[in-house]
Amino acid sequence: MNNKLRIATLGIHHETNTFASNPTTMDSFKVSGMQTYAVQRGQQYYDMHELSQTSMAGFIQASKRLDFELIPLIFAATDPGGTISTEVFDTLGGEALNMLREQGPFDGVLLNQMGAAVSEEYPDMDGELARRVREIVGPEVPVAMTLDLHANVSQQMADETDALVIYKTNPHTDAVPRAHDASDLVVRMAREKWRPAKWLEMPPMVVGIFQHDTRDMPMKSVINDLETVLAQPGIVGGSIGEGYPWSDVHENGLACYVLHESSINEAKKAALWIADRAWANRKELYEPVGPTASKAVKYALTQAAAKPEDSGPIVLLDVGDNIGAGSSGDSTFLLAEAVKQGASSWLQTVRDTEAISACLEAGIGNNVTVEVGGKTDSLHGEPVRLSGRVTRISDGRFEDSGTVHAGWRFFDGGTTVVIETVEGPTVALVTTRVGNMSREQFYSLGYRPDDFDVVVAKGVVSPLPAYQPIASELLTVNTPGATSADMSSFEYKRVRKSLYPLDINAQYVHD
Ligand SMILES: [Zn+2]
Structure with missing residues (x-):
C-alpha cells in the first residue's frame, strides 16, 4: 500500500468584488457565512467537507475510488467581498506554501480555488498562487485547479497548471463530479507521465x-x-x-x-x-433586464393579493445586493418599497450589527425601534426605520444537507435576531454576509418562507436551488448596488x- 500516490490539496477560495467597499482582511477570515470555519487545516479541512457537496467532497470520494492518498493541507474561504489585503495573501498563501514544501514530496496537487480572487498586490491571485505552487513542486508534478464557473480565467492560471476544471452548472450543483474529473486527470498524469x-x-x-x-x-x-x-x-x-x-x-x-x-x-x-x-x-x-425595485414590489403585491392561499411566495431576487457576489447584504431598496407600499407578509434578511445590538438590549418579546440597513456605503439605499417585537435571538448557525449552490452545508450567519414589524415586513437581522442560499436560514429561526407572500433573496442564481422549489414566481429585480447588472x-x-x-x-x- 505504500506505493499509493500522495496528492495534496489546498485552496484559498475567494470571489473578489473590486467595487465593493468592504475590504477582505485577516478579520474576514475569522468567520464565514458559507462554512463553519473560514480557515480549515489538515483533518479539519477533510472533516468539514466529507458530508457536503463541495469540490473537496469530490476529491475525498475520488481518493477512495482511484485509491490515492489525499493530503489536506489548508482551505481558506470567506464570503465574497472587496479586494484581499496583501497581509491575507502573505499569511494564508505563505502558510499553504510552507505546508506544501514541508509535507512533500507529492505526486500531484489539487488546487481548490474559486478563480476570481484579487489581492492588492496580485490582480490574478489564483494565477500567482498557482505560479508559486509550481515553483515548489517543479514541472514534473501534475497540478490541476478546480474553479467556480464565475472564475475570471487568466493565461497564467492556464500556464502554471496542467489542467483547469470548472463547474459547468449555475446554480452550481456539480462541484463533486468536476472534482472527480480533476482527480482523474491528475492521477492519470502522475501514473502515465502524460500531459x-x-x-x-x-x-x-x-x-x-x-x-x-x-x-x-x-x-x-x-x-x-x-x-x-x-x-x-x-x-x-x-x-x-x-x-x-x-x-x-x-x-x-x-x-x-x-x-x-x-x-x-x-x-x-x-x-x-x-x-x-x-x-x-x-x-x-x-442584457441587463428586469424591473426596478418600485415596479417589482408593486407587481409582487398585486400578484400576492390574487394568488391562491396555499401557493408559494413570490421571490424577489435582489440583483444589486448579491451577497454571493460580494455585496454588502444590507441594501434597503426593496425593504423601503415594501414599507412604502404596505407589504404585510414579507420576509427577508438584512445585515446590521447595530440594529442587532439594540434588539439584544431590548430582549426577546420586547418592542424596539431601529434604523435598519443601508449603513455599509452609499450604494445600497438609506436605513429604513422599523418598529416591532423581537421574536427570535439565535447564534445564526444552520445546516443544509440538500442541494445548495456550490455544495456548502454548514452556514454561520453570526448572531441573528428576528423582528416582526408594525410596518409589515418580518426581518431577520444577521451579523455575517451569509447568502440567501438555503431555506434552513429561516427554518432554523422558526419561520417558513413557504408561508409568506413575498420573500427577498439577495442574489441572482445562487438562491435558486433553495427557492425555486417553493416559489409561485421568481422575479429578478434590477436593483442598484455593488453587484448591479x-x-x-x-x-x-x-x-x-x-x-x-x-x-x-x-x-x-x-x-
Ligand atoms: Zn459562482
Whole structure:
C-alpha cells in the first residue's frame, strides 16, 4: 500500500468584488457565512467537507475510488467581498506554501480555488498562487485547479497548471463530479507521465449576470457547445469560465478552455469554435433586464393579493445586493418599497450589527425601534426605520444537507435576531454576509418562507436551488448596488481595452 500516490490539496477560495467597499482582511477570515470555519487545516479541512457537496467532497470520494492518498493541507474561504489585503495573501498563501514544501514530496496537487480572487498586490491571485505552487513542486508534478464557473480565467492560471476544471452548472450543483474529473486527470498524469495539450481562448466579451443561469438560453447554448466538444474523440477535458463581471482585472470575461490528448492545434480549434459561437451571440449574452425595485414590489403585491392561499411566495431576487457576489447584504431598496407600499407578509434578511445590538438590549418579546440597513456605503439605499417585537435571538448557525449552490452545508450567519414589524415586513437581522442560499436560514429561526407572500433573496442564481422549489414566481429585480447588472455603472480601468459591452464596437480578431 505504500506505493499509493500522495496528492495534496489546498485552496484559498475567494470571489473578489473590486467595487465593493468592504475590504477582505485577516478579520474576514475569522468567520464565514458559507462554512463553519473560514480557515480549515489538515483533518479539519477533510472533516468539514466529507458530508457536503463541495469540490473537496469530490476529491475525498475520488481518493477512495482511484485509491490515492489525499493530503489536506489548508482551505481558506470567506464570503465574497472587496479586494484581499496583501497581509491575507502573505499569511494564508505563505502558510499553504510552507505546508506544501514541508509535507512533500507529492505526486500531484489539487488546487481548490474559486478563480476570481484579487489581492492588492496580485490582480490574478489564483494565477500567482498557482505560479508559486509550481515553483515548489517543479514541472514534473501534475497540478490541476478546480474553479467556480464565475472564475475570471487568466493565461497564467492556464500556464502554471496542467489542467483547469470548472463547474459547468449555475446554480452550481456539480462541484463533486468536476472534482472527480480533476482527480482523474491528475492521477492519470502522475501514473502515465502524460500531459494533455491545452488551449485557453478568451473572446473579449462579458456575460451579463441576468444571463448566467446555465439552464436557460442563451448561456445554455454555450454549455451545449462545450458538451459537443467534450464528446469529440481526442478531447480529454474542457471548461467554460462564465466570468465574474464585478472585477476590474485584465481577464474579466468569458473563457473557453480545452484539453486534448496530444494536439495543441486540436485543443485550439475546439476552443475557438466555442468562442466564435459565443461571440456571435454576445448581444443576447449581455442584457441587463428586469424591473426596478418600485415596479417589482408593486407587481409582487398585486400578484400576492390574487394568488391562491396555499401557493408559494413570490421571490424577489435582489440583483444589486448579491451577497454571493460580494455585496454588502444590507441594501434597503426593496425593504423601503415594501414599507412604502404596505407589504404585510414579507420576509427577508438584512445585515446590521447595530440594529442587532439594540434588539439584544431590548430582549426577546420586547418592542424596539431601529434604523435598519443601508449603513455599509452609499450604494445600497438609506436605513429604513422599523418598529416591532423581537421574536427570535439565535447564534445564526444552520445546516443544509440538500442541494445548495456550490455544495456548502454548514452556514454561520453570526448572531441573528428576528423582528416582526408594525410596518409589515418580518426581518431577520444577521451579523455575517451569509447568502440567501438555503431555506434552513429561516427554518432554523422558526419561520417558513413557504408561508409568506413575498420573500427577498439577495442574489441572482445562487438562491435558486433553495427557492425555486417553493416559489409561485421568481422575479429578478434590477436593483442598484455593488453587484448591479449594469456594467456601465462601474468605472473599469484594468479590463482589456476593447471588451464587449463596455466597448460596444469591440472586435474579436484571431487567426
Ligand atoms: Zn459562482
